[in-house]
Ligand SMILES: Nc1ncnc2c1ncn2[C@@H]1O[C@H](COP(=O)(O)OP(=O)(O)OP(=O)(O)O)[C@@H](O)[C@H]1O
């Protein structure tokens with residue numbers, strides 16, 4: 020009954036039940052936070068060599084459970100066993116020493132240091148100063164073995180989000196992680212990068228390592244997972260069911276407790292006046308490299324224009340230019356008024372709402388209360404503003420109202436928003452922005468990190484807003500979302516609009532081609548790539 | 550054995566005040582040990598300090614006189630610190646405020662014989678304007694040119710001192726002494742002792758109107774920070790400048806305004822000191838109130854109400870210091886309190902764990918040595934589970 024470190028056969032069909040084939044076993048985990056039981060007697064097990072997906076609504080307690088396994092929190096009750104032995108981790112370091120590492124959604128890398136330095140950071144071994152070359156080679160071999168393409172000498176700030184994630188994985192592997200927990204890794208990845216991540220995960224499980232994978236995307240869960248556990252309101256509603264045979268509809272029902280049918284009722288498109296007009300806009304990104312190289316587009320009242328682009332092709336900068344957060348050249352008109360290079364408050368006053376890409380440090384102030392965050396865009400007007408005072412009671416009333424209307428799960432409206440789950444934070448931002456009754460909404464990745472039920476809600480909200488005559492610029496890396504919602508799809512590549520389609524003519528194949536720099540017969544060839 | 554700091558995932562409400570009080574207690578213990586080490590009797594010393602600062606109505610009044618400039622400068626710092634603006638220049642702003650108030654009398658900016666009811670408000674205004682200017686300068690430098698405000702305010706302190714010296718040694722010098730002539734009575738803030746005729750109990754009490762300035766300012770600042778729209782903006786900017794910008798707040802302008810107001814409050818402290826205590830301008834009018842204010846603001850966690858309490862504590866220390874030893878012991882206690890406060894600040898955010906050394910494995914390389922959870926080739930599990 021001894022277990023070799025690398026049992027090659029992928030588990031799944033043969034159901035091994037012996038305790039020592041379990042990489043991790045959590046029994047009766049309870050974790051309570053003020054006002055909420057995040058984990059209510061949760062059982063969870065992870066077999067050696069499997070990818071185990073963890074699903075659940077926003078705030079279901081997935082991250083909490085994984086944080087407990089990874090030593091970040093201590094459970095109030097329950098037991099955790101790693102490879103059969105009971106453990107009591109006091110910190111993530113204890114967990115990693117036991118071979119269990121977690122990659123969080125927010126990375127913990129030092130931007131100014133190199134990949135190698137980041138991987139070695141925090142290790143006690145003094146070797147690291149003396150044999151950096153050697154370590155670099157070692158990291159290189161490790162990276163190759165698991166298909167983690169990343170330049171070892173590059174500094175973190177030069178890397179894309181996907182590459183940074185690879186560094187986080189490398190960091191864990193280098194520390195000897197045999198069990199890897201990944202909290203919503205694909206939320207920040209382009210589809211291409213997600214595929215590469217899956218290949219990495221497979222090569223890990225082929226060596227007998229085990230992976231827990233949290234995601235809201237049912238399609239990819241069915242594609243990558245061996246088994247699936249579903250949580251709902253702190254409890255397990257499906258424990259380790261095999262992925263083969265599971266269906267999206269079934270999983271969705273177990274997650275939200277009702278059937279989710281994304282049939283979006285779209286009123287016919289009746290274009291109104293032009294609300295947003297962008298003309299020949301050029302702008303640099305944060306590294307002072309050109310990000311927009313002459314973008315022109317229009318959005319009309321009652322219209323959703325979707326921007327389809329692979330991350331890093333200028334779409335984020337476009338949103339910032341329009342909302343007054345980034346200087347630019349060219350013209351941006353909102354209802355005929357020039358707003359380019361004016362302050363964000365000018366743009367606000369023109370009725371422009373903005374769901375920003377970075378929800379934790381731009382979209383919200385993490386240490387302020389939910390109430391304070393919900394009044395961010397309206398504390399200047401009555402009833403929240405009473406003369407030069409903030410009317411606490413009406414601020415509270417508004418916060419309570421938004422919390423209930425948009426079903427933001429927060430213990431109280433005084434809770435600091437950094438304690439909200441990712442999805443609930445996003446709901447809070449959407450609630451705030453939509454309630455400003457904007458003429459134009461610039462929504463960047465509005466459903467990133469949301470559960471299926473919440474995505475449906477957001478899509479409804481966007482369509483409602485459109486029906487009320489708002490113009491919406493939707494920037495998303497989810498092509499399905501763009502196609503489902505947009506009246507027109509503009510494709511961006513390397514800072515230019517390289518194609519524009521009406522909803523009727525939009526074709527996923529052609530759009531995909533343009534997004535990746537391919538050219539089309541009826542378009543001038545985009546930038547010779549290469 | 551290693552000692553590690555781990556970030557806390559949640560901070561209980563009681564922890565921060567408890568640690569603040571604990572920090573003061575630890576500081577007093579350490580100071581006591583030092584006093585004992587040099588042959589003093591710590592208990593007697595502390596009793597003496599207590600007695601010398603709170604022992605009677607008379608000394609209590611003196612304590613409050615010392616606390617008055619600390620309340621105002623402490624509020625000045627607390628306001629700026631709320632926005633994460635590290636204004637270390639309250640000392641300079643205090644001096645400029647004292648200078649501005651003096652200028653009203655000495656230039657003079659108002660005709661001789663102006664009654665107090667007009668003269669005092671004009672002096673307050675002048676003091677606040679001068680102090681405000683001394684806050685405005687680093688504010689503009691930071692907002693428009695990105696100059697670090699710590700360095701700017703620190704250096705402006707020296708400029709302010711030289712500026713004062715220039716006047717008291719030069720144009721305003723009273724027959725060559727390093728001080729100006731005494732202010733006329735109309736330029737002095739009323740003290741309790743001035744009303745001894747009506748209320749005999751007030752005889753000899755030095756508490757002056759400046760204390761009321763401090764209390765009123767604290768109230769206004771509380772309203773400003775906790776209830777006003779600007780207070781909301783300051784909280785937002787302090788927590789996340791990027792979110793504030795996104796909310797349409799012009800951070801640069803707020804920064805300049807807050808810096809100017811902070812300077813004006815410190816300037817009012819300077820005015821209150823020359824007009825309420827000293828009665829003339831000298832180059833040594835501050836024993837470092839503006840620096841102690843930094844500690845006061847920290848101790849008060851930047852809350853206006855608590856600034857008053859902390860300022861009185863330090864006022865007592867300064868007063869008692871004159872009794873025991875001109876500056877040594879109280880300065881030491883102050884320093885140690887600052888140190889323990891900083892440690893307490895770390896303890897609020899991190900918990901300390903002491904443990905045996907946990908070795909870390911490299912990738913597939915050597916398995917770790919001892920430590921409870923062994924790694925790579927797992928030892929056959931000793932009958933764990935079923
Ligand atoms: N440190 C904390 N203090 C207080 N409440 C917390 C804390 N961490 C999490 N919670 C609460 O516990 C619940 C579960 O949160 P958790 O982050 O585990 O959800 P999740 O399933 O990961 O959701 P999401 O999909 O949105 O990320 C939520 O209601 C959240 O607000």
Ligand SMILES: [Mg+2]
Nearest residue numbers: 081082440441
């Ligand atoms: Mg989560």
